[in-house]
Amino acid sequence: GSQLAGINSDRAQAAWDEWSDITDFRATLVRATVSASISGQAYVLVGVYPDGRPRVQLLDPLNVTIIYDPDDYEYHTGYLIEWTPKDAQERRRKLVTLEETGWVIRDQISESNYSDRWVTLTEETWPYDFCPVITWQNRLTAHRVYGDPDITDAQVELMRRLNQVL
Numbered sequence: 001g002s003q004l005a006g007i008n009s010d011r012a013q014a015a016w017d018e019w020s021d022i023t024d025f026r027a028t029l030v031r032a033t034v035s036a037s038i039s040g041q042a043y044v045l046v047g048v049y050p051d052g053r054p055r056v057q058l059l060d061p062l063n064v065t066i067i068y069d070p071d072d073y074e075y076h077t078g079y080l081i082e083w084t085p086k087d088a089q090e091r092r093r094k095l096v097t098l099e100e101t102g103w104v105i106r107d108q109i110s111e112s113n114y115s116d117r118w119v120t121l122t123e124e125t126w127p128y129d130f131c132p133v134i135t136w137q138n139r140l141t142a143h144r145v146y147g148d149p150d151i152t153d154a155q156v157e158l159m160r161r162l163n164q165v166l
Contacts, residue, residue, distance in 0.1 A: 011128065011129065024055070024056060025054075025056045028044055028056045028057070028058050029044070029056075031058050032044055032058050033138075035058065035060075035061060036061075036136065036137070036138035036147065036149075037138050037149060037150040037151070038149055038150070038151055039061035039062070039138070039149055040061070040137065040138050040139065040146055040147040040148045040149040041061050041064075041135060041136070041137060041138065041146050041147050042061070042135060042136050042138065043058075043059035043061060043064045043079075043081075043133060043134070043135045044056050044057060044058055044059060044133070044134045044135075045057045045059055045081070045094075045132055045133055045134075046132045046133075046134065047132060059081060059133075060083070063081055063082055063083045064079055064080070064081050064133075064135075065079070065080040065082075066078075066079060066135065066145050066146070067079065067080060067097070068145055073143070073144065073145045076098075076131070076135075077097065077098045078095065078096055078097035078098060079094075079095075079096045079131075079133040079135075080093060080094075080095055080096075081093060081094040081095075081096070081133075084113065088113070089112060089113055090109050090110045090111070090112055090113055090115075091109070091110040091113060092107075092108070092109055092110075093107075093108050093109075093110075093118065094106065094107055094108070095108060096126075096131070096132060096133050098131070101125050102125050102126055102127075102129070103125070103126035103128075103131050103132060104123065104124070104125050104126070105122075105123070105124050105125075105126060105132060106120050106122070106123045107120070107121045107122045107123075108120050108121060109121055138150065
């Protein structure tokens with residue numbers, strides 16, 4: 001596998017090597033790159049399948065909000081991943097935050113589809129030194145958390161109009 005930049009932990013490097021050697025990882029990174037070219041930002045969530053195999057899951061950029069230090073936009077202190085499952089009466093979210101014990105992942109459900117009250121279903125401390133959410137900007141931007149897409153709003157509108165005519 002490749003070197004995990006900025007991480008000085010042998011345990012984190014060993015986990016990264018194991019994950020980066022799986023085929024799904026490479027395919028997910030390709031899809032994440034395409035996703036970033038459209039949205040400006042890519043996100044993957046590192047985890048484990050129930051049978052113990054490593055998993056790298058592509059996240060929809062529309063569902064992810066970066067939580068960061070207002071004095072240092074490059075220092076991410078958490079990620080909010082929020083979605084509404086199909087045919088559900090409530091919303092779901094994963095809240096991944098950096099705490100004194102390390103990265104903590106909370107799987108939560110809203111009391112209803114219109115409620116801002118959340119109930120924690122599970123909470124676990126991520127066992128590695130690196131964050132389970134990996135993100136990067138598509139086109140780098142200075143002094144901003146999020147990157148720029150390759151496709152502009154004007155190009156999307158042009159394509160929409162062309163599709164209507166054709």
